[in-house]
Amino acid sequence: TTLNPTTAPVTTTQTPTTTPTTTQSPTTAPIPTTTQTPTTTQTPTTTSTPTTTTSTTTTTTTTAKLCSWNTTAVTVAGFGQLNTPIGFYFDKTNQIMYIGDYGSNSVIRWILGQPNGTVITASQFTSLTGVTVDSNGTVYASDSGSGKFLKFSAGSNSTTVGTVVDTTGGANVCVDTRNNDIYLLSAGRILRYPLGSAPYQVAAGDTSGGSNLNELSGPNGCYIDPSNGNIYVADNGNNRVLRFPSGSTNTTNGTIVAGGNGSGPNANQLSNPRGVVVDQSGNVFVTD
Numbered sequence: 001t002t003l004n005p006t007t008a009p010v011t012t013t014q015t016p017t018t019t020p021t022t023t024q025s026p027t028t029a030p031i032p033t034t035t036q037t038p039t040t041t042q043t044p045t046t047t048s049t050p051t052t053t054t055s056t057t058t059t060t061t062t063t064a065k066l067c068s069w070n071t072t073a074v075t076v077a078g079f080g081q082l083n084t085p086i087g088f089y090f091d092k093t094n095q096i097m098y099i100g101d102y103g104s105n106s107v108i109r110w111i112l113g114q115p116n117g118t119v120i121t122a123s124q125f126t127s128l129t130g131v132t133v134d135s136n137g138t139v140y141a142s143d144s145g146s147g148k149f150l151k152f153s154a155g156s157n158s159t160t161v162g163t164v165v166d167t168t169g170g171a172n173v174c175v176d177t178r179n180n181d182i183y184l185l186s187a188g189r190i191l192r193y194p195l196g197s198a199p200y201q202v203a204a205g206d207t208s209g210g211s212n213l214n215e216l217s218g219p220n221g222c223y224i225d226p227s228n229g230n231i232y233v234a235d236n237g238n239n240r241v242l243r244f245p246s247g248s249t250n251t252t253n254g255t256i257v258a259g260g261n262g263s264g265p266n267a268n269q270l271s272n273p274r275g276v277v278v279d280q281s282g283n284v285f286v287t288d
């Protein structure tokens with residue numbers, strides 16, 4: 001007779017006959033029964049009693065909200081100094097906001113918590129739409145009206161005239177903080193400028209546009225994941241957000257990470273998304 005030390009309690013019943021029988025009834029396992037016959041040999045017979053297990057599956061349904069607004073939000077910039085701000089970059093390390101103010105066609109440097117910002121570019125834009133900053137403090141701005149892509153050195157002020165990097169036009173601009181490469185959204189493409197200088201390399205899309213996974217239609221916002229270099233693009237005309245791997249080219253297919261199900265208000269839809277950013281946990285946030 002074998003006892004299972006991990007199973008309790010054990011019930012033993014002895015029958016006072018010439019053939020002793022021991023029965024063990026475990027509560028969580030099959031019930032073994034051993035019968036010993038008092039002869040010159042012992043013939044063990046093991047019988048397993050099948051156990052029926054009932055499992056319960058609980059399904060949890062989560063409903064995602066496409067957009068939400070915190071009515072207790074705090075105003076951190078403006079106060080009568082901004083006029084249709086569109087471009088935006090936040091220097092998290094130094095707690096500084098860089099704002100592309102479309103109405104005044106100027107880039108404003110605003111320290112978080114201060115009541116006023118400082119204009120750091122001369123008025124040489126016609127339709128300022130994008131702004132970003134590299135680790136050296138160099139400011140890059142895209143002008144969709146004149147087609148100019150400009151940069152301003154660290155320490156620029158309202159009299160500083162920027163250097164024209166290219167004249168390919170662009171709706172927005174973003175930085176790869178790993179290496180200071182600058183990405184410009186221009187005519188259905190993502191253009192990569194190594195260290196913020198021409199010539200560019202095509203990172204995704206082509207000038208013909210389209211809805212295939214290697215095409216874009218009026219891309220408007222971009223973000224480079226600093227942990228791996230993945231490129232996230234708010235594909236405005238296709239109502240979706242695409243992710244391209246680091247080192248991608250115009251033949252690389254992107255992966256849809258949001259939208260892509262037509263224009264609409266449902267949780268799996270977008271309607272002309274304009275901006276995108278990704279947090280450290282990989283959550284994607286879209287301005288729609």
